[in-house]
Structure formats: C-alpha cells, structure tokens
Amino acid sequence: MMKILVCIKQVLDSDRPVRIHSSGKWIETDPHGLYRMNRFDEFALEEALRIREAFPGTWVDALSVGPERAAQTVRRALELGADEGIHILLDDERYRMPWETASRIAAYAGNKGYDLILAGVMAEDDMQGQVGPMVAEIMGYSSATAVMSEKLIPDDNRIYVERELEGGHREAFALTLPALLSVQSGINRPRYPALSHVLRARSQKLITIAAKTWNPPAPRDHVVCLVEPAPVKSSVFLSGSPLEKAEKLVKILRENAWL
Amino acid sequence: MAMMRCRDNEIMVVAELLEGRILPVTHEVIAFALALRGGDSQFIRMIVPGRDIQEMANELADAIGIDVIALEGDHLDPYNAEAWKMALSALLAEWNPRYVCIPHTSLGCDFAPGLAAGIEASCITAIEGVCNREGLITFTRSIFNGKVMMQVASDADMTVLTVLPGVFKAEEKFPTFPDHKKGRVEVVRVPEVLQKTRVLGMIRAEERDLDLSIADVIVSAGRGIGHEENLALIRQLAGLFSKSAVGCSRTVCDLGWLGYKHQIGLTGKTVSPKLYIACGISGAIQHVAGMSGSKYVVAVNKDPGAAIFQMADVGIVEDLTIFIPLVIDLSQTDPHSPA
Ligand SMILES: Cc1cc2nc3c(=O)[nH]c(=O)nc-3n(C[C@H](O)[C@H](O)[C@H](O)COP(=O)(O)OP(=O)(O)OC[C@H]3O[C@@H](n4cnc5c(N)ncnc54)[C@H](O)[C@@H]3O)c2cc1C
Numbered sequence: 001m002m003k004i005l006v007c008i009k010q011v012l013d014s015d016r017p018v019r020i021h022s023s024g025k026w027i028e029t030d031p032h033g034l035y036r037m038n039r040f041d042e043f044a045l046e047e048a049l050r051i052r053e054a055f056p057g058t059w060v061d062a063l064s065v066g067p068e069r070a071a072q073t074v075r076r077a078l079e080l081g082a083d084e085g086i087h088i089l090l091d092d093e094r095y096r097m098p099w100e101t102a103s104r105i106a107a108y109a110g111n112k113g114y115d116l117i118l119a120g121v122m123a124e125d126d127m128q129g130q131v132g133p134m135v136a137e138i139m140g141y142s143s144a145t146a147v148m149s150e151k152l153i154p155d156d157n158r159i160y161v162e163r164e165l166e167g168g169h170r171e172a173f174a175l176t177l178p179a180l181l182s183v184q185s186g187i188n189r190p191r192y193p194a195l196s197h198v199l200r201a202r203s204q205k206l207i208t209i210a211a212k213t214w215n216p217p218a219p220r221d222h223v224v225c226l227v228e229p230a231p232v233k234s235s236v237f238l239s240g241s242p243l244e245k246a247e248k249l250v251k252i253l254r255e256n257a258w259l
Numbered sequence: 260m261a262m263m264r265c266r267d268n269e270i271m272v273v274a275e276l277l278e279g280r281i282l283p284v285t286h287e288v289i290a291f292a293l294a295l296r297g298g299d300s301q302f303i304r305m306i307v308p309g310r311d312i313q314e315m316a317n318e319l320a321d322a323i324g325i326d327v328i329a330l331e332g333d334h335l336d337p338y339n340a341e342a343w344k345m346a347l348s349a350l351l352a353e354w355n356p357r358y359v360c361i362p363h364t365s366l367g368c369d370f371a372p373g374l375a376a377g378i379e380a381s382c383i384t385a386i387e388g389v390c391n392r393e394g395l396i397t398f399t400r401s402i403f404n405g406k407v408m409m410q411v412a413s414d415a416d417m418t419v420l421t422v423l424p425g426v427f428k429a430e431e432k433f434p435t436f437p438d439h440k441k442g443r444v445e446v447v448r449v450p451e452v453l454q455k456t457r458v459l460g461m462i463r464a465e466e467r468d469l470d471l472s473i474a475d476v477i478v479s480a481g482r483g484i485g486h487e488e489n490l491a492l493i494r495q496l497a498g499l500f501s502k503s504a505v506g507c508s509r510t511v512c513d514l515g516w517l518g519y520k521h522q523i524g525l526t527g528k529t530v531s532p533k534l535y536i537a538c539g540i541s542g543a544i545q546h547v548a549g550m551s552g553s554k555y556v557v558a559v560n561k562d563p564g565a566a567i568f569q570m571a572d573v574g575i576v577e578d579l580t581i582f583i584p585l586v587i588d589l590s591q592t593d594p595h596s597p598a
Binding site for chain 2 (some may be wrong): 012014015017018020027043097098099102124125126127128129130131132133134136137138142143144145146158160162163164165166167168169170171172173174175176184185186189219220221222223224225226227228229230232236237238242243245246247249250252253256258259
C-alpha cells in the first residue's frame, strides 16, 4: 500500500510581532508560544489525507524538524488525521538553513520506502522554498514544485501533476514514483480536525528522534544577520484619531478627484 | 572551437526563455551578476538551455556582448526539471563557476534548490540585494512577508543564487570585452537519457475578468479583513469610486472568500491602476509583484511593520473594520454642506 510522508514546519503565528534576536541571526522566541503549522504545509497534509480517502490503506506520516515546541505542531497533524507523527528534535532555537533541514529529513526518510513525500511550497517564516526539492534530490525522487493538482491512477507507477506558473498558467507532468511534490496553497481546502482524531491524538505517542542521532550535515551557507527593512518615511502615515485619519484620507481622495 | 576554461571567479547566468525568446528577467539577472562582479562583464557567461538554440545563442552573444553556452538537447525544451538538473550539473561540474545565477521565477524555483543540493553548492533564493561586508559577500532576502530582511553568505565553493524579478534594472547593452565586440558561443550537446519526468504540456489560465485591468481604482482585500462578511466593506468602499474593481491577495482566494479571478500578484493578475487601496494585506513579495505598477497606493493595516507600507504613498495604521466604515460614511457626506 502507498506510504506518504508529509513535511510540516512550525512557524510563528503571522499576527505576532517579529523581533530580531540579540544574536542577530534569527528572531526572538515568542514569549506566549504562539506557534502554528505553516499554512502551506496544511495544504500538503490535506492532500495526503485526501489521497488516503481515495486509496484506503494508504499510510500518512507527518514529520517536523524543530525544537521542543514543534511537537505541538506534529500533534496537530495527528489531530487532523495523520497516522503517525515524527519529531526530529533540535536542541535549541537556532535557525537552520534549508540544506541542514533537508539532510535531516532525508536521513530519516531514506530507508522508509515512502512512495510520495509532500511538502508546502515554502515556509511562511523564512520563505526559502528549498527543503522539498532538496529532499527529493538527496533521495533521488522525481519532483515538482508549486503543485496545484495531483492525480494517482491505480496500478500506474506515476503521479500526474500540474504545477503553477506566473499568471496562473500551469504545466503538466507525469512523475514516476517515488516522487516529492511541494504543494501550492489553494490546491484544496484544508479540513478542521474531527473529534475522533483529536481524542486519538491526545493519547498517541510521537516518534521523537534527536537530530544529533545523525552526524550534522556540513552547512553550505549561513545567516550573517537579520536586519529591519529601511524605515518607512513617517510622512507616509496619517496621524490622529481614526476619525481624523479618515477625514485626511477622504480629503486626499477628493483632491485627486478620485472621489 | 577552442575556448578558455573557466576562471575561479566566473559567474554563470541561466537564461529563461519563452517560446524561443529570452525573457526580460534574464537581463535583470545579468544586471545582478554585473553588480556582483563590480561591473566587470569579463567573467560573466550565459547558459541557454533548449532545443535548436544555436542561432539564438549567436544573436544573444552579439547583442549583449557576453559569452554564451548553448546547452542543446531535445529533452530540454519544453522545460523538464530532471533533464535540466542533469544537463546543468554536468556542465557546472566541468566549468566550476563561483556563482550560478537563476531568475527567481516559477521555473527557477523549481530546479535551483535540487540543482544546488546535487552539486554540493550553496543555494540562496529570492535575492533582492548584494553587499560586500569587509570582503564577505552577503545576499539580502525578505523573510516574514517582508517584515524583516535576512543576509546570507555562502560557505561552499559554488553558490546557486535565484534573483528576485523586478529588483535589478535590466540594461540593453553591457560593457563588452576590451578586444572583442561580441560574445563568443560554445555549443554543448546533451545526450538524451531516460527520464522519470514526462512533460505533458501547458494549460493556459482561464481568461480573467477584464474589470481589474481596466479599473482606475482597485480596492484589494487581504486576510486582514478577518471574515468573509467583511468583504461587504471592501465592496462598499470600491463602490464609492467610478471605474473601480475589487481585488484580493491569494490567501483570500484560498479561503474561498473570492474567486481566483480577483487574485492580484505573481500567480494572479498584474495590475497598474491609478489608485490601489490595500486593506489587510501584509505586502508579501508575491503580492507586490502584481501591483507595484500602481500609480498611487493607500495601505490600511493594523501592523505598522507590515511591508505594504514600504510601497505606500499613504499609510493608515488602524483596524480596517473600524476605519473603512468611517471613510465610507465621510465620503458619502457632501463636503460642502456644513457639518
Ligand atoms: C509561488 C507563490 C506564489 C504566490 N502568488 C501570490 C499572488 O499571486 N498573490 C498573492 O497575494 N499572494 C501570493 N502568494 C502568497 C504570498 O506569499 C502571501 O502568503 C499572501 O500574499 C499573504 O496574503 P495576505 O497579505 O492577505 O495575508 P497575511 O500575510 O496573513 O496578512 C494579513 C495582514 O492583515 C493585517 N491585519 C489583520 N487584521 C487586520 C485588521 N483588523 N485591520 C487591518 N489590518 C489587519 C495583518 O497585520 C497582516 O499584515 C504566493 C506564494 C507563493 C509561494
């Protein structure tokens, strides 16, 4: 039967303020712990669950490489319906480059015989879009990014995919399995957790593996520092109470004859 | 043809073609490579992958004045990630350039990370800037939808870079060799090998609504509208203007609040209205790619750090559910009537 691995990342909720860490190399850990699953990965997980529905007997693993708090996101994947949750545990909150993360995923997945690996098209935090295609390369899987549709046909060892291009055009490919797809948002509408899964997830143990089980991959690049973007000219911002700002805006719109 | 093999500091630019024509984004990447090389074109070489491209490679070398490698293979056109990665990695192993520059397009994003992974190169994506920090070359890219910038440096001998479109200004003509007027062309033929990836063809996007392209004013909704019901506010606001239309971020489409024909951005529609009002949109590069040509931008966002303010002419830091009703109210009152 089909075995699927979904790569999920825990990210800071996008409504939280982003503060640069004193090391300058990544951001401060959120004091309120407001982290969640990367939205692009939610689409990847949903797609895996839909494949399982279409092909009963399919097995869906969800895996995250991250510090201790990432366990919560792996558990979320179980609540949504993944069969097993795997946490590659990092010792600290340091940022890892895509190559390091991809190496660790491949080290775990290498001998597990996954037919299909799904990932989000990118992470909302570091916006690299590299881990998926790198895992594919290390494992020798065929791959496609920005996938907006996939189709499996029984007894065919290929997966038919459409990837999205600029302007919403698409190109179609047939990939021989095993394959890795990085999934674009909008491919489906992610579900809410079902109560039965939530209850099961509560008692189910995660498979936790210390990242140091494997030799650390030699980094190929590193973050020098994070910087704030150039400040916005203060003249851009309207000042005053909400009503005063609205009055100023309406005045501008009228002066330009838009209103 | 006898040609000098690559020197240590060489930069290779992978060209992107569409229907046999080089895309403007390739010129931007050359401009980037020049910036990286301190304006010296001698060490820049272009790779043009495709089928029957020798003639075009000649034209390019003449026109731009840099050396071109025509990477010839029947299976390289149309684009096939597997075939491209295989052909390019063999070429790069032989030439061993310091940098490989690729447009950060849907195509570039598809093969660059895998290419780098396979040849032990560093990979740095969506580059918006390059600087030399006391001899250390660092590349700048946006993270957190533009709220913070990240500077990355390579530790590898070879580095694959994807360059964000629209940042580096393309030039028509580049400085040429001192003793040659034209670039030279080398043809490298790639043998066809059995592929695990089969190309099935292009599917064109549905014709999108013309409303957005002809509108003078676009009022655009982002996730920050919070609920589908708040689209009523966006529609009402748009209704105040003549020749207006409602646009949105991709997220709003993904949530099912508006159809994809309203989506503005990289994978949606590109617009350039006289006035663009962004409501609850963070200003991710993929969104900005579709609206940066707007003549005047008003942004309403409750987060003063939102990247959309970087390109706004007027910014309002407010909760839009409070602010927009005020604007609607005020603009419906006659400005000349005594309050
Ligand atoms: C390959 C690729 C292609 C893409 N193509 C596109 C594209 O074509 N178009 C596109 O738009 N995106 C595209 N994206 C997605 C893009 O990266 C962003 O995820 C998306 O644009 C974010 O949408 P948003 O600004 O609506 O949501 P968010 O980033 O979540 O921003 C919401 C904003 O609303 C603000 N806000 C929240 N509540 C309020 C309130 N009450 N009042 C005022 N402000 C509030 C928040 O401060 C925040 O800034 C693409 C991504 C990828 C990987």
